[in-house]
Amino acid sequence: MNKNEKAELIAEAKELIENSTAIYLTDFSKINVADISDIRNQFRKEGVNYKVFKNTLFKRALVESGKFEKLANHLEGMTGFAFASTNPVAPAKIIKKYFDASQKLPLKACYIETEYYDGNRLAELASLPSKQEVIAGILGSLNSPVSGIVGSIAAVLRELVSVVDEVSKKKAA
Numbered sequence: 001m002n003k004n005e006k007a008e009l010i011a012e013a014k015e016l017i018e019n020s021t022a023i024y025l026t027d028f029s030k031i032n033v034a035d036i037s038d039i040r041n042q043f044r045k046e047g048v049n050y051k052v053f054k055n056t057l058f059k060r061a062l063v064e065s066g067k068f069e070k071l072a073n074h075l076e077g078m079t080g081f082a083f084a085s086t087n088p089v090a091p092a093k094i095i096k097k098y099f100d101a102s103q104k105l106p107l108k109a110c111y112i113e114t115e116y117y118d119g120n121r122l123a124e125l126a127s128l129p130s131k132q133e134v135i136a137g138i139l140g141s142l143n144s145p146v147s148g149i150v151g152s153i154a155a156v157l158r159e160l161v162s163v164v165d166e167v168s169k170k171k172a173a
Helices: 003-018 033-045 055-065 069-074 090-102 119-126 131-172
Strands: 022-027 048-052 079-084 107-112 115-118
Touching: 003 048, 003 055, 003 079, 022 069, 022 090, 033 048, 033 090, 048 090, 055 069, 055 079, 069 107, 079 090, 090 107, 090 119, 107 119, 115 119
Parallel strands: none
Antiparallel strands: 022 079, 022 107, 048 079, 107 115
């Protein structure tokens, strides 16, 4: 690989690092091509970019970006990189599902936003709710007091109508 090719790969890795809210490092040794293609498709469906870079080139990109510095300690062996920008928890869920099924693709380490997580915290990360689930929960809890108030007002109106109806029946009799 010549200097220009290396510079292009470093620039690509640096751009992915800077545009990601989460980066996951996996060990993809012992995985066949069909499985890695399937995993990439799952990542793609969730908006996650899964790439393989030479460890030395990725380390340079980390240094140039100035972000996620602790990942450099895990750049050994066959390393795959999952870059998430919209849903930072999606890669953890996909990696855990595949790891539980085959005992392959273990998580080496990851960063979510500015928080570093070691690979042994995969189950914890995969159990976190996605951003959409958190938003839905918040909106649901905000909506429930409003629906309670609406229900109470409707009940008062029903009672008022029944009282008026009873009064009108007594006056008619």
